[in-house]
Amino acid sequence: MKSHIKIQLAMLLLISLPLLDASAQQGFNSRKQSNQPQHQRGPQQRANQQNHVGHGNPSKGASKRTNHGRSNQGNLSKAELEGLVFLQEEEKLARDVYLAMQQKWGDQVFTKIGNSEVQHMRVVGNLLFRYAVPNPIKNNTPGAFTSPELRGLYVNLVKAGSNSQIDALKVGLRIEEMDIADLRASILVTQNQDIRQVLGHLEGASQNHLRAFASRLKALGGTYVATHLPPEEFNQIANSAAPGKRNQGAGQNSEKGRRNLGARRPEGIEGNNKAGRRFQKGKKRIR
Numbered sequence: 001m002k003s004h005i006k007i008q009l010a011m012l013l014l015i016s017l018p019l020l021d022a023s024a025q026q027g028f029n030s031r032k033q034s035n036q037p038q039h040q041r042g043p044q045q046r047a048n049q050q051n052h053v054g055h056g057n058p059s060k061g062a063s064k065r066t067n068h069g070r071s072n073q074g075n076l077s078k079a080e081l082e083g084l085v086f087l088q089e090e091e092k093l094a095r096d097v098y099l100a101m102q103q104k105w106g107d108q109v110f111t112k113i114g115n116s117e118v119q120h121m122r123v124v125g126n127l128l129f130r131y132a133v134p135n136p137i138k139n140n141t142p143g144a145f146t147s148p149e150l151r152g153l154y155v156n157l158v159k160a161g162s163n164s165q166i167d168a169l170k171v172g173l174r175i176e177e178m179d180i181a182d183l184r185a186s187i188l189v190t191q192n193q194d195i196r197q198v199l200g201h202l203e204g205a206s207q208n209h210l211r212a213f214a215s216r217l218k219a220l221g222g223t224y225v226a227t228h229l230p231p232e233e234f235n236q237i238a239n240s241a242a243p244g245k246r247n248q249g250a251g252q253n254s255e256k257g258r259r260n261l262g263a264r265r266p267e268g269i270e271g272n273n274k275a276g277r278r279f280q281k282g283k284k285r286i287r
Contacts, residue, residue, distance in 0.1 A: 073132040080195065083186040084127055085136050086147065087199075090182060091120040093150050093157075094175050096142040100158045101168040109216050113172070113209045120202055127198055166222040172213040177228040179206040180237075207237050214238035 073081070098114035101107070121137070128135050136146045143158075145151045157175070161168035183203040187196055217224060226234035 071131050075192070076131050076133070077189070079189045080186075080192070081131075081133055083182075083189065084124065084131075084133060084195070087182060087186060087202075088121065088124045088128060089136050089145050089147050089150050090179060091117055091124055092137055092140075093145070093154055094179065095121065096154060097157045097161065097171060097175060099142055101161050101171065104162055105165045105168055107165060107168070107216070109212055110168070110172070113212060116205060116209065120205065123198060123202065127195060130194070166217065166220055169213050169217040169220070169222060170224050173210060173217065173224050174227055176206050176210040176213060177226060177234060179203075180210070181228045208242050210234075210237055211240070211242055 095114055095117035098110040098117060102110035102114060125135055143154050157171050161171035180203055183199050187199050190196055
């Protein structure tokens with residue numbers, strides 16, 4: 001009887017040993033993998049680890065940002081939101097008109113500045129994405145705008161610039177001073193530092209474009225009267241030097257040694273053209 005019991009115990013032991021070895025090995029492998037450097041783990045190991053990051057506790061292992069760092073649209077005031085949407089299409093207006101002028105006259109100044117406007121569209125588009133605002137540019141075709149004012153302005157500007165090369169350069173100046181005025185007005189109504197910084201850079205670029213058009217116009221013997229900026233300020237920008245360059249001496253009443261007014265934010269921007277949109281003290285105005 002005792003012999004029979006010993007035989008049964010021995011058989012149970014033989015059956016249990018492989019199972020115990022497998023369990024121990026699995027535990028050892030798990031500890032080994034967890035201590036293994038990330039670059040030495042296999043693709044499946046990395047995938048398994050990534051699939052479990054932040055799943056147990058949402059506050060751990062996962063970023064507090066949502067949608068890749070996008071902010072809530074509610075963070076923008078109505079004036080800020082409408083300003084960004086309009087500025088996006090305004091950058092497209094510049095690109096579309098310069099494309100038409102380059103095709104008409106073959107002047108490389110329109111090619112260079114038109115390429116810059118493409119970059120500006122991307123920059124404003126990134127701001128719209130960041131604040132979860134739908135991009136108004138659904139149709140990238142030249143002349144296509146959701147804003148009726150910009151649709152009409154595109155037609156008028158292309159028509160005016162098609163009369164002569166000098167008129168085309170005047171159209172470029174008109175667009176750039178309009179952009180400067182609108183960018184300044186939009187900066188006035190936003191407290192978001194990221195928006196202020198981006199719009200400030202865009203204003204500096206528009207000033208450079210204005211200088212380039214003014215210099216080219218002067219070389220061809222043309223003159224221009226400001227329509228969106230005070231004449232003295234337009235002249236200061238046109239006649240001042242771009243960063244790292246000498247004065248170009250273009251524009252009306254060239255004057256050296258004038259105080260730099262480029263950073264000034266005028267409270268009132270006068271103009272006799274109903275082309276641009278102004279956002280002053282939180283209210284939208286179309287001129």
